[in-house]
Amino acid sequence: MRVFVTGATGFVGSATVAELISAGHQVTGLSRSDAGAETLTRAGATVARGDVTDLQRLRKAASGAEAIIHTAFNHDASADVRQQSENDRRVIATLGAALPKNAPLIITSGTGLVQSATGGPVTETDPHAPSSVFPRAAHVTDVARLYRLALENGQWGARYHAVTQQGVTLRAIAEVLGTHMGLPIQSLTPRQAPAYFGPLLQLAQLDLPASGTQTQQRLDWNPTGPDLLTDLRNTDYTTIS
Ligand SMILES: NC(=O)c1ccc[n+]([C@@H]2O[C@H](COP(=O)([O-])OP(=O)(O)OC[C@H]3O[C@@H](n4cnc5c(N)ncnc54)[C@H](OP(=O)(O)O)[C@@H]3O)[C@@H](O)[C@H]2O)c1
Known part of the structure; x- marks a missing residue:
């Protein structure tokens, strides 16, 4: 299949490009650098140069594709989340218009935007939360395979959760990172946390129980x-600047 991938140079997108190519798909990846x-x-992969905010160029770059996987997103923590989401909506509409009828368009969200109907972990059929809250755990190679499976065997309109684990606390993550990077590990009170986390506070304090069982x-x-x-x-922290 000829697949156009946005965010092809990102964490998820680059693993997805590798997964698609190793499965025999022809990939065109969008890059702005x-x-x-x-x-x-x-x-x-074949390269299409462009920025997703240039919708005309984006549509041209995506035309000819038999499927699209959209993973591009600007994660600048200081940006206006509502505006970012509105921009993303326009990008998704443009990508959809570039595809032949019934061709798969796979878009990417976060389980933090889904509301649990039961109070338990959110599932693939729970409704999206009516909020602009910013966006959970699966290894990136598994996530990349999930994109390919959704492309090859997915159902129109279905939601898939790239979730394999639940209950990993921010504290446990911070302890591993602090230990491996030689940083002090310190608990913060709810009053201290806003000043420390800044714009990342909302994300840091989210509890995101989610299930990928149906997927x-x-x-x-x-x-x-x-x-x-x-x-x-097992990460090599000496290569992270
Ligand atoms: N990683 C996670 O744990 C996780 C969890 C939940 C949801 N998600 C969602 O999964 C998607 C991919 O996440 P990620 O972790 O792979 O993100 P990432 O590593 O930050 O990669 C973002 C990609 O988007 C591209 N991009 C950003 N702004 C662009 C623009 N204006 N025009 C063209 N390309 C642009 C970047 O290109 P450059 O290389 O040029 O910067 C990069 O290829 C996002 O929607 C994210 O919210 C990720």
Whole structure:
């Protein structure tokens, strides 16, 4: 399949590009930089240069694709989340218009935007929360395989959760990161937290219980990557600047 991927140079997108190419798909990845274009070419993808905010160019770049996977998103923590979401809505509409009828368009959200109907972990059929709250844990290689499975076998309108784990606390994550990076680990009170986290506070204090069970069953998705804390323990922090 000819697949157009936005965010192809990002954390999720680059793993998805590699997964698609290794499964025999022809990938065109969107990049807004020379460095990104070079990385995509090395990965075996065709490059379309452009920024998602240039809708006319985006539509042209996406035309000819038989499927689109949209993972581009500007994660600038100081940006206006509502405006970012509105921009993303326009991008999704443009991508949809560039595709032939009934061709798959896979878009990316976060389980933090879904409301649990039962008070338990959010599932694939729970309603989206009517809020602008910013956006959970699965290994990126498993997430990339899920994009491919959704592309090849997904159902129109279905929602899939890239979730394999629940109950990983921010404290546990901070302890692993602090230990491996030689940083002090300190608990904060709710009064101290806003000054420390700044614009990331809303995200840091979210409790996001979510389930990917239906996704695993429907798409025969069998995650094999390490759990989050193991992955963080095995990360080479000397390469992170
Ligand atoms: N990673 C997670 O744990 C996680 C969890 C829940 C949801 N998500 C969602 O999954 C999606 C992908 O996340 P990610 O972690 O892969 O993000 P990421 O590493 O920040 O990558 C974002 C990608 O979007 C591209 N991009 C940003 N603004 C752009 C613009 N204006 N025009 C063109 N490209 C642009 C970036 O290009 P450059 O390389 O040029 O910067 C990059 O390729 C996002 O929607 C994110 O919210 C991720």
